[in-house]
Amino acid sequence: MKQRLLKVHPADNVLVALTDLQAGEVVSFEGKNYTLVDFIPAKHKFVTTDMKAGDEIIMYGVLVGKAQSDIPTGGWISTKNVKHAAHGFNSEAHQHEWHKPDVSKWQDRTFMGFHRPDGSVGTGNYWLVIPMVFCENRNVEVLQESLVKPLGYGRKKAYESKAQHLINKVRGGISVDEILYTEVGDGHDEEAAPKVFPNVDGIKFLTHEGGCGGTRQDAQALCGLLAGYVTHSNVAGATILSLGCQNAQVSMLQEEIAKRDPNFAKPLYIIDQQKTGKESDVLDNALRQTLAGLIQANENTRQPAPLSKITIGLECGGSDGFSGISANPAIGYTSDLLVALGGSVILAEFPELCGVEQNLIDRCVDSGKAERFSSLMRTYAQRAEEAGSGFDMNPSPGNIKDGLITDAIKSAGAAKKAGTSPVADVLDYPEKVTKPGLTLLCTPGNDVESTTAEVASGANVVLFTTGLGTPTGNPITPVIKLSSNTALYNRMSDIIDLNTGTIIEGDETIQQAGERILDYVIKVASGEVKVSAVTHGQDDFIPWKRGVSL
Template sequence: MASNLLKIHPSDNVIVALRDLPAGDIAEWNGEQFNLAYGVSAKHKFVTEDIETGGAVIMYGVLVGRATQPIKKGEPITTFNLKHDAHDYSTAKRQPYTYTQPDVSKWEGRTFNGYHRADGRVGTYNYWLVVPLVFCENRNVMIMKDAFERELGYAQTDIYRDHVRDFLNLYKAGDINAIRSLQSSGEQQAIVDRKPDRPFQNVDGVKFLTHEGGCGGTRFDANTLCSLFASYAVHPNVAGITVLSLGCQNSELKTLEDEIRKRDANFNKPFFAFEHQKGTEYSLMSGAIKETFIGLTEINKFEREPAPLSKLSVGLKCGGSDGFSGISANPVLGHLSDIVVGLGGQTLLAEFPELNGVEQELLNRCVTEEKAAKFEKLMRDYAGKAEAVGSAFAFNPSPGNIKDGLITDAIKSAGAAKKGGNAYVSDVLNYTERATESGLHLVCTPGNDVEATTGQSAAGANVILFTTGLGTPTGNPICPVAKVATNSVLAKRMPDVIDFDCGPVVDGTQSIEQNAEHLLEYVIKVASGELTKAQQLGQDDFIPWKRGVSL
């Protein structure tokens, strides 16, 4: 990919600029020349033929839009001359699909060091979880968070509090001008690893979740919240859980307990529940703190032990995407996914709005007609609900996406789907459903970064790979989220956020396959306890997907 140009699929009628191409330049691809009347920015595309109004624009081998006005050969596609369009899909249109698994022999016998659970799954981290069943208990959860993190050595280095203290001292000294004249170095203070000071060496953290639900909305949303927490409770990275309940909310404790048993009939992790309306706040908090502390002494007995790579469950996610996402980082994840699947592991492809236009290919790849039908129904139901409130999947690209070359949702989706590689689709999961099969899964979530990673963790991901071309700090409380840059410029600009660079694919120094193998080596390190940048920064993002309406 060392050229300044790239044509992704033989049937495409657009070419991607890998570098800025000035107006008046003559671009050449496979012996054909294109006179560029307008400049084409890196990551954007120009057409290879004259396209009339209504004519199809093809990229990644699929329909990604139609011209709203004539586009001359060599002209770039923009929001002014192209609108979203995609081929319709149907389970009835399924075609035979064949797939050749990559050679995974070099990875057979490789292991990571994880926490083996009673249900046979393996955690990459050993966390205790504290959750409120309703937003009324958020304050109490945060009080517990402050107490446990500070006293047990899990609190993050508070460099910004130091900033405020320095400014306060200058203000007290009457030196306002000194504050104004201070220049930021742009360098981040090193993260302090406080693990040596922690009394519970084998407990990777106590994670405290808050949310705005549990009551006041639909019963559907309340029950979904309980299902979400149940999926987190049985997650292999969670060793025990404390639940705070007010007592009168829609998201009832019994519902949570029932949902846990649905997912694991033999659930035997420490589980402590406390109801606020049974007494004073002090009795609630002192009891919750005491039992949680005792629980920590128990889960501290777990130790990391070798596990085969078949115990990996890798979430495949993208956010802050750019025009290189579908060219470098997403295909790299796709090849890694095929390797993990070939080893008997799980991969989880989420973000249904970002599969718009590639549905038929995914339907073809489903291992059974039943799973294909489930995928079609979930997609159509989701799209219908979006349209009912005056939106549509076509509105998915953000201003940042569009600025960096993702003009239509179909262009964005066709590139996003590359994260799923080429393997057969083993299963299709609705939101909060747990993955139980090996292989590639389609997981129904929004495209929203945090709602999607929240849902992937519920499905059972024990590592999430998150590609980004623009940069995003997204993390998750119980599952490590590694940020994978589509380009080296981003990796150098945001080194405190980015974990891995796929830029060598763009500059031609590594193939997709080579880069994917380097990434898998990094995944093994993360699964064995090496902290991602999001973990170092304490980026514990959690947003339940609210699917109903507020009452």
């Protein structure tokens, strides 16, 4: 019989239900019997001792909430009887000893990547078209319509043919009632034309709503983010469209590029509309220069590179009560393996580190890193409170429904993505990763804003865990989706790449799953496997304006 209960940490006073448990049922764990007072849905928790109002709820070995009313042994914890609570933290780090995992079987492994002049290695080879301000979005969209399909990067999607089938019905005079129930036809994707540039994975258009009208700090942050994409290892070069008068000036972008790559040597074409004049001249120049850039980008080919050139962004979205005990610890072990191999990993989403700050501070390699992380966390929390919110409001309705009833429970599970390695660096948005090892990056908890930022900081692969199902992707970096449970993997197999529900079912250990994930990462980095987000063209890109975003 498979395990039905889990205690995450020896100090915990709650047990996790791995399957639905009925009220009145007697369940056993580690030689002790519990009579369940309530129905306990899978992924939720019940207390293992009588609780009085004000008593601490401990999970993952840390404070994750306080009882708001008496809860008997075997009672279900929910938002009705438990409120968020977390231990405080200070900047003083305690000694952290890391036991590196055995990486001997990966020591001589390589991946096939695109080598750049700055020494970085990309897992893809893209050309970018970027507006400096939202006023240029329309011109960018015209270029997108003009270039994507003729270059062999677009194809007629199944829903276009399905829509045409229904439109033909409308032309034939179908009624409102009839069209609501008519079959939509057997749509199918049409193959794209052969690629004009076979070594270029795609041309991506990063439209956004920024660049002007906000603060100068907004403009600076946007330019830093865009510079992160221009200098990214997965990017061969870029076409930049500027109106001319916006806050986000081209000179600001160039300064940010120089910060990240002082010897920047990629092709970069800049067009100023107000200097150029007619829109037709702007677009003509953009077409010519973009094609010139693509000719140069096509000269790049995949060559062997050590695994130390991989930088993984760690992300979770649509989390459930299993995320912190299956998918997140699994990629945490993958993170430790990569760090031991000399690679880099990025842990972001600062609102989802509430309650585990001291653990991360204790892992910092020096007091300066600990101080910076502490300061960034306190500042972010303070701004959230000033806006009438707080980290305690981070869990979404979907999170709560699936067992993540407090931010501290969600955070303690989310932090498992970072494994156990030392914190090598702490960065503020949108700074770039420069050190091997684990880096903490200040971003919001919003999935797309955070993923967008991690890629700008250098992630050339993203591991994205989900318990509810999230289709997030990125224009230039493959986002590998991992389900925390098998039911989700089976239900949404079109957007999920890997399943870690095997851990819940007892078919695989966290370490085995972590090793399997690293092997998959190497295949994705080499271009051998296309992840679902890339196949679906899920090119999510949302810059963060440094306001309060949980």
